[in-house]
């Protein structure tokens with residue numbers, strides 16, 4: 001894994017956006033894996049700013065998001081559909097039919113998971129997957145204990161993850177208990193992975209990832225096995241490494 005050290009969240013966001021833009025500019029066809037949460041917001045802001053100023057086009061880009069809460073309608077302010085529209089899709093020219101997010105209100109969620117993997121395969125897989133890091137080492141919503149062999153599946157969220165995400169909801173009780181997430185195998189099949197980590201709160205998780213052995217109790221540890229991972233992390237996040 002290659003680690004790029006940056007000063008702070010602002011620098012991390014700029015660096016990540018530039019890495020994404022390089023691929024957007026130089027590919028005829030590009031499939032991006034996208035993430036939600038607090039970490040990539042600044043990266044998306046840079047992409048929007050660039051689109052306004054430099055007219056970078058996303059007509060040739062297809063996207064697949066990592067995850068979505070089960071039970072939240074796409075119009076729900078806390079759904080990842082809403083997040084992606086607000087933070088990126090509404091502000092760039094990516095065609096709507098080329099953006100994919102698991103449907104958390106699908107009647108048959110298992111079918112939805114199978115279809116999602118199928119669609120990723122039909123696009124020849126993900127070229128660049130953007131990832132954040134959960135405090136407990138989750139990637140997407142793959143919680144500790146998830147098999148490294150999983151494809152897209154339904155998960156029960158741990159209390160720790162629901163607590164970490166409660167800041168986006170009115171109360172802890174409103175945080176859904178389940179989600180659909182790309183599996184660890186799905187993520188590992190991406191040709192390239194860009195992991196963003198910022199802040200002291202993530203420092204022990206990042207230290208465990210960089211120094212630790214590979215273990216399903218810490219899902220992100222599997223990234224040690226991927227041939228093309230870049231971690232962009234700020235000083236605060238790297239303080240325990």
Ligand code: GLP
Pocket residue numbers: 035036037038039040066067131132133134135139140141161165
């Ligand atoms: C969330 C998301 C992940 C995200 C991670 C870190 O629960 N499901 O995709 O990367 O946890 O979130 P944050 O960036 O807000 O710290």
